[in-house]
Amino acid sequence: MSDLKSIGPSKSSMALRGPWxxxxxxxxxxxRVAFQTVAAPVITALxxxxxxxxxxxSHVQVYDGVPYTAFLIxxxxxxxxxxxxxxxxxxxxxxxKVMGNIVFILLTPLTHLQFFLAFLIAAIVxxxxxxxxxxxxxxxxxxxxxxxxxxxIVFALLGxxxxxxxxxxxxxxxxxxxxxxAFQNFIIMPLSFLSGVFYSxxxxxPFWQKVSQLNPFFYMIDGFRYGFFGKGDVSPMISLAIVxxxxxxxxxxxxxxxxxxxxxxx
Amino acid sequence: MPVIQTYSIFNRKSYxxxxxxxxxxxxxxxxxxxxxxGIDLTIExxxxxxxxxxxxxxxxxxxxxxxxxxxxxxxxxxxxxFDVGSQYRQARQLLxxxxxxxxxxxxxxxxxxxxxxxxxxxxxxxxxxxxxxxxEGLGLADKANTNMRRLSGGMKRRALIAQxxxxxxxxxxxxxxTAGVDVELRQMLWExxxxxxxxxxxxILTTHYLEEAETLCSRVGMMKQGQIVALxxxxxxxxxxxxxxxxLTLGNVVLPANVQELVRYAENGVYTFALEDMAQIEFVLSxxxxxxxxxxxxxxxxxxxxxxxxxxxxxxxxxxxxxGVLR
Numbered sequence: 001m002s003d004l005k006s007i008g009p010s011k012s013s014m015a016l017r018g019p020w021x022x023x024x025x026x027x028x029x030x031x032r033v034a035f036q037t038v039a040a041p042v043i044t045a046l047x048x049x050x051x052x053x054x055x056x057x058s059h060v061q062v063y064d065g066v067p068y069t070a071f072l073i074x075x076x077x078x079x080x081x082x083x084x085x086x087x088x089x090x091x092x093x094x095x096x097k098v099m100g101n102i103v104f105i106l107l108t109p110l111t112h113l114q115f116f117l118a119f120l121i122a123a124i125v126x127x128x129x130x131x132x133x134x135x136x137x138x139x140x141x142x143x144x145x146x147x148x149x150x151x152x153i154v155f156a157l158l159g160x161x162x163x164x165x166x167x168x169x170x171x172x173x174x175x176x177x178x179x180x181x182a183f184q185n186f187i188i189m190p191l192s193f194l195s196g197v198f199y200s201x202x203x204x205x206p207f208w209q210k211v212s213q214l215n216p217f218f219y220m221i222d223g224f225r226y227g228f229f230g231k232g233d234v235s236p237m238i239s240l241a242i243v244x245x246x247x248x249x250x251x252x253x254x255x256x257x258x259x260x261x262x263x264x265x266x
Numbered sequence: 267m268p269v270i271q272t273y274s275i276f277n278r279k280s281y282x283x284x285x286x287x288x289x290x291x292x293x294x295x296x297x298x299x300x301x302x303x304g305i306d307l308t309i310e311x312x313x314x315x316x317x318x319x320x321x322x323x324x325x326x327x328x329x330x331x332x333x334x335x336x337x338x339x340x341x342x343x344x345x346x347x348f349d350v351g352s353q354y355r356q357a358r359q360l361l362x363x364x365x366x367x368x369x370x371x372x373x374x375x376x377x378x379x380x381x382x383x384x385x386x387x388x389x390x391x392x393x394x395x396x397x398x399x400x401x402e403g404l405g406l407a408d409k410a411n412t413n414m415r416r417l418s419g420g421m422k423r424r425a426l427i428a429q430x431x432x433x434x435x436x437x438x439x440x441x442x443x444t445a446g447v448d449v450e451l452r453q454m455l456w457e458x459x460x461x462x463x464x465x466x467x468x469x470i471l472t473t474h475y476l477e478e479a480e481t482l483c484s485r486v487g488m489m490k491q492g493q494i495v496a497l498x499x500x501x502x503x504x505x506x507x508x509x510x511x512x513x514l515t516l517g518n519v520v521l522p523a524n525v526q527e528l529v530r531y532a533e534n535g536v537y538t539f540a541l542e543d544m545a546q547i548e549f550v551l552s553x554x555x556x557x558x559x560x561x562x563x564x565x566x567x568x569x570x571x572x573x574x575x576x577x578x579x580x581x582x583x584x585x586x587x588x589x590g591v592l593r
Contacts, residue, residue: 015388017385017388017389017390018385018386018387018388020385021381021382021385021386022385022386024382024385025374025382028373028374029373032373033373096371099369099370099371099372100365100367100369101369101370101371103335103365103369104369104371104379104382104383104386104429105386106333106334106335107333107334107335107358107361107363107430108358108383108386108387109354109355109356109358109359109386109387109388110386111355261337265334265335265336265337266335266336266337
């Protein structure tokens with residue numbers, strides 16, 4: 001029986017073990033249903049690859065010397081990374097809120113920063129796992145050169161972090177599944193499909209090129225693609241600055257929401 | 267009281283001498299609704315305290331503020347000397363709260379959930395022996411590897427209680443822990459909670475089952491419309507309302523004027539008379555005979571917590587509910 005002689009752990013173990021436990025739980029949560037959270041998006045991306053490359057490869061002009069199928073693969077990988085990073089944090093939070101089990105986390109001594117980091121890293125990991133799986137399978141279809149691996153890594157990390165953060169915001173904001181579906185269908189999906197995944201924005205009329213440049217997803221896709229081909233629609237440094245700034249901005253908003261207890265603690 | 271070792275997170279603050287819970291001038295507004303109207307309450311370490319009140323009295327609001335789920339509009343709450351707002355990490359480390367709603371995470375089994383819950387509080391595998399003890403004490407040992415989704419309602423309730431205890435908190439808050447559970451589970455649960463209390467854990471209980479509060483708790487606070495209307499030891503409260511209660515089933519009748527002042531309450535033709543001594547029984551029965559009122563049934567009871575509650579709070583059990591259960 002309890003003797004109450006050890007009611008608290010040491011400061012250092014608590015600082016690390018608390019957020020590590022939350023991260024581990026979030027990782028296990030998607031890994032337990034990997035068929036749905038990893039295999040399904042990989043198959044979806046491959047279907048896009050097969051259909052679009054077959055239909056469009058003779059109609060769409062992209063970069064000189066780059067076949068359309070090869071052009072398509074980095075875009076599809078990055079789109080899947082972004083969508084799955086968003087799906088991980090947003091679905092975990094909305095499910096926990098609707099089912100009420102978020103209370104188990106809210107009752108703990110975890111800080112708002114620890115809460116944020118655990119959900120963020122889990123989202124990044126899922127995004128990267130899905131992206132890596134698509135890359136490995138796509139290698140069967142096309143030989144992809146890698147011009148700058150660091151750009152690929154940096155944009156994959158920053159992109160998944162940005163969408164993971166956006167997922168946390170959506171998960172905190174939404175009270176019902178239909179609100180979350182609206183966020184996904186009216187914001188995430190249009191921005192990702194109109195980001196130049198399937199085309200170079202240079203093939204668009206000037207007006208739509210300008211509009212595309214207002215879409216932050218475009219810079220994530222373009223910067224990531226630059227890492228493969230060494231060429232893109234804009235300079236990777238511009239993309240990096242825009243994506244990095246957007247992430248920092250969203251991270252600050254998220255931390256502020258968590259600290260104030262917005263929609264979590266009334 | 268057992269010795270409680272202090273750790274670095276608590277800055278070597280000696281919190282043994284501090285009240286387990288100290289609530290000072292807590293107000294809470296939800297828009298125009300003044301849900302808590304200046305609550306002051308101190309609960310000492312090792313107490314088994316009952317917080318009673320009808321629905322809407324403010325019990326759950328108060329507990330949610332204590333747990334950090336709701337911010338107070340004004341006032342302070344501390345757990346063993348640590349403010350639940352400014353020192354929330356220390357305060358939550360000392361607190362285990364069993365939520366009222368039957369919530370669970372469908373992705374994991376019982377043991378995994380308990381390990382996660384302990385882990386959030388910084389406890390690792392060294393806590394496994396305590397987790398096993400909780401599982402054993404709550405009759406969950408054979409369900410330890412069962413997914414939460416597959417548990418029955420009663421088992422889910424046990425798992426919910428186990429989760430609140432996973433980090434071995436010295437102060438435990440149970441918000442309606444036995445709502446909708448069978449008698450066997452209720453007995454098992456109370457035996458376990460009594461053991462925890464004997465070992466020095468402070469227990470704060472809200473319940474609709476007044477017999478539970480009367481049997482288990484050494485002190486009782488009663489809330490009504492956001493205020494504490496009674497706060498005393500269970501024995502003192504019962505003494506204040508000492509006397510006999512004569513419960514007569516008379517049907518739809520008009521009582522003689524000379525016995526009407528003895529009626530404590532009446533409902534559906536059942537009249538409860540508060541009597542100071544046994545001699546008043548004959549007085550009441552005689553008055554009824556004179557008025558040609560037939561007694562259909564008769565019970566004589568000692569005052570219990572329900573009588574105290576009804577006198578102070580004024581609610582009556584809803585029709586169809588069992589005696590002693592307020593909804």
